[in-house]
Amino acid sequence: MSDEQQASLTAFLAAHPEVDCVEAFVFDVAGAVKGKWLARDKALSVDAKGLPIPLSVYAQDAWGCDVMEAGLAFGTGDPDGTGFPIAGRFAKVPWLAGHVAQAFLDLRNRAGDPAEADPRAALATIVARYAARGLTPVVAVELEFYLYRLEHGVPVPPDGAGAASLRRNDTLSIHTLAAHQGLIDEILQCARTIGIPADGVISEAGPGQFELNILHRPDALAMADDAMLMRRIVRGLAHKHGFGATFMAKPYGEASGSGTHIHASLNDSTGTNVLADPATGAPAPALFHAVAGLVAAMPETMLAFAPNANSFRRFRPDAHAPVSAGWGHDDRSAAIRVIDGSTVGGGAKATRIEHRISGADANAYLALGAMLGAMLQGIEAGAMPPPPQDPRDPAAGERLPVEWGVAIDRFAASDRAAAIFGTRLRDIVVACKRQDRAAFLSHIDRFEYDTYLNFL
Numbered sequence: 001m002s003d004e005q006q007a008s009l010t011a012f013l014a015a016h017p018e019v020d021c022v023e024a025f026v027f028d029v030a031g032a033v034k035g036k037w038l039a040r041d042k043a044l045s046v047d048a049k050g051l052p053i054p055l056s057v058y059a060q061d062a063w064g065c066d067v068m069e070a071g072l073a074f075g076t077g078d079p080d081g082t083g084f085p086i087a088g089r090f091a092k093v094p095w096l097a098g099h100v101a102q103a104f105l106d107l108r109n110r111a112g113d114p115a116e117a118d119p120r121a122a123l124a125t126i127v128a129r130y131a132a133r134g135l136t137p138v139v140a141v142e143l144e145f146y147l148y149r150l151e152h153g154v155p156v157p158p159d160g161a162g163a164a165s166l167r168r169n170d171t172l173s174i175h176t177l178a179a180h181q182g183l184i185d186e187i188l189q190c191a192r193t194i195g196i197p198a199d200g201v202i203s204e205a206g207p208g209q210f211e212l213n214i215l216h217r218p219d220a221l222a223m224a225d226d227a228m229l230m231r232r233i234v235r236g237l238a239h240k241h242g243f244g245a246t247f248m249a250k251p252y253g254e255a256s257g258s259g260t261h262i263h264a265s266l267n268d269s270t271g272t273n274v275l276a277d278p279a280t281g282a283p284a285p286a287l288f289h290a291v292a293g294l295v296a297a298m299p300e301t302m303l304a305f306a307p308n309a310n311s312f313r314r315f316r317p318d319a320h321a322p323v324s325a326g327w328g329h330d331d332r333s334a335a336i337r338v339i340d341g342s343t344v345g346g347g348a349k350a351t352r353i354e355h356r357i358s359g360a361d362a363n364a365y366l367a368l369g370a371m372l373g374a375m376l377q378g379i380e381a382g383a384m385p386p387p388p389q390d391p392r393d394p395a396a397g398e399r400l401p402v403e404w405g406v407a408i409d410r411f412a413a414s415d416r417a418a419a420i421f422g423t424r425l426r427d428i429v430v431a432c433k434r435q436d437r438a439a440f441l442s443h444i445d446r447f448e449y450d451t452y453l454n455f456l
Helices: 009-015 119-132 162-167 174-179 181-193 220-240 285-297 310-314 364-381 404-412 415-421 423-441 446-452
Strands: 021-027 033-039 051-054 080-085 100-108 136-151 154-156 198-203 209-217 244-246 260-267 327-329 336-339 352-355
Touching: 009 100, 021 080, 021 119, 033 051, 051 100, 119 136, 119 220, 119 364, 136 220, 136 364, 174 181, 174 198, 181 198, 181 220, 209 220, 220 244, 220 364, 260 364, 285 327, 285 336, 285 352, 285 364, 285 415, 310 404, 364 415, 404 423, 415 423
Parallel strands: 021 100, 327 336
Antiparallel strands: 021 033, 051 080, 080 100, 136 154, 136 209, 136 244, 136 260, 198 209, 260 352, 336 352
16 A cells, blocks of 8 residues: 555545445553544544544543543543544454444644543653654564453363363464464454564464564554554454454463563664664663663553553463563563673674563553653663572562552552653553452452352
């Protein structure tokens, strides 16, 4: 598709006269898609006039209910913002019947400023801070997910092998990829259509678990868009092929969890990676300053990487989900893995930081924002990290808050989180997650009854 056809929604619709409906949407604090369906005639006016959407749409709980403590809906009149289409992301939606296209929106308040509860706008602000220092984050994402079928309302692996398959390890299984070739091919083709540089899919450890690799790009905001849009693509196309797809952090208690691993380096105005020695590719002082910022902020910003009740089921020792704030050289058991281009190949361009905490269920704007914001804090302070962890003792170092309520409280009280996201967005995130948690605490499941009803 030409750049001209992607320049505006109007141009896209002119190039696709068969499109008769447009999905126009934003992503809320939880990462859920919220928006409207527009008839073609209405969609043709959105470039010029924008689309009214309540600003409170960003601050809803996991069930789509308004969050009173967020202060956006109740007592405010619940005003509209105005959404304008983001160029370059228009595409037909292949999993919907008829001729439906998508338009991803940037929502502005009445003054024309970014909505205060918009996580995407917060990430844009963080990227601008780097730009003011002459730096550009170069980021890549590895995004894990599960395919599943439902049996009696419960997810089971897609191969029909039942509960026994939960004990199977499918890491790098070629057979599993071949079994789902049609779906994988369609996912990658759809990604290319909307400009997502997805370079492949691998079979991960769990039954029906896969990892999508999105190639690095010097545009962190676009990378976060890529991750959020890719989740839509995977879920929509999986349904078309007769499966469910989930980015839950831990859909099965017995199988591997799903994470989002984020790789980052930093280029200066000449395109040189400042995290590496230009001659050898070995880590430069700026890399260690960035690591120091990450380690310091990690316990306070855990909620950005593990936002939901289910998120915390991933964090167990020896489960490739770190439980302490530490780092290591090419150490996958560490929360922060330093990759040295002088030893792994690729030279200075390959030297980078891999952040390994985030679950697949995290809002990519908040996860990338928390990571990049903490790196910048460390660089600006010129801080140095503690010694690298011993791979034989990955639980050494400050313990991460691996319980939801503690993570919420740490984020709520964090000056670092406020400095990264702004106090207002920090508090909105906290309000949404506290409302989610209160609902979970009021629900008693069958396992709890089976355990305690006749025991106590």
